[in-house]
Amino acid sequence: MRCSRAKKLFSPYIDKALTKAETELFDAHIRDCKKCRTMLEEMQAIHNTFSSMERLNAPYAFTTRVMATIDEKRTKRLSLFPVLSRLIEAAVVILVIIIGSRAGSLLGKTFAGQKTTIVSSLSLDAFESVQPNSIGGAYIAMMEGNNEK
Numbered sequence: 001m002r003c004s005r006a007k008k009l010f011s012p013y014i015d016k017a018l019t020k021a022e023t024e025l026f027d028a029h030i031r032d033c034k035k036c037r038t039m040l041e042e043m044q045a046i047h048n049t050f051s052s053m054e055r056l057n058a059p060y061a062f063t064t065r066v067m068a069t070i071d072e073k074r075t076k077r078l079s080l081f082p083v084l085s086r087l088i089e090a091a092v093v094i095l096v097i098i099i100g101s102r103a104g105s106l107l108g109k110t111f112a113g114q115k116t117t118i119v120s121s122l123s124l125d126a127f128e129s130v131q132p133n134s135i136g137g138a139y140i141a142m143m144e145g146n147n148e149k
Helices: 003-008 010-014 020-032 034-052 062-121 135-148
Strands: none
Touching (some): 003 010, 003 020, 010 020, 010 034
16 A cells, blocks of 8 residues: 555544455555654544534534624625626726727728838739830740740
């Protein structure tokens, strides 16, 4: 048995809630593992201390008062907090949508004039024709001649 498994069995072992087979495996591990044996002894000492203490009785209707207080606090907390948090979430979402739509319309206006400038700058009409007696003109004339064949 591994120590991690043995540690999970400390409380059931002390409470005598293990099966006979589990108890035998646990006892074998405790005999061989000093660390687990020390931890078990400490837990048994704590258990013995608490079980030897005098039992105190709670005041009359103590449980009823505690449970009523818990229910009251839970009702106040549950009724107010989720409503406010949902309202804040909704307001943030609406704000993001408004900001996004305004930013989109502003960007659309900004780039609308630039779009025609960009398209016109890429047009072939913007380029000047090559002089026929230049090297570029001779190259174009040769290439046009090859394409006609």
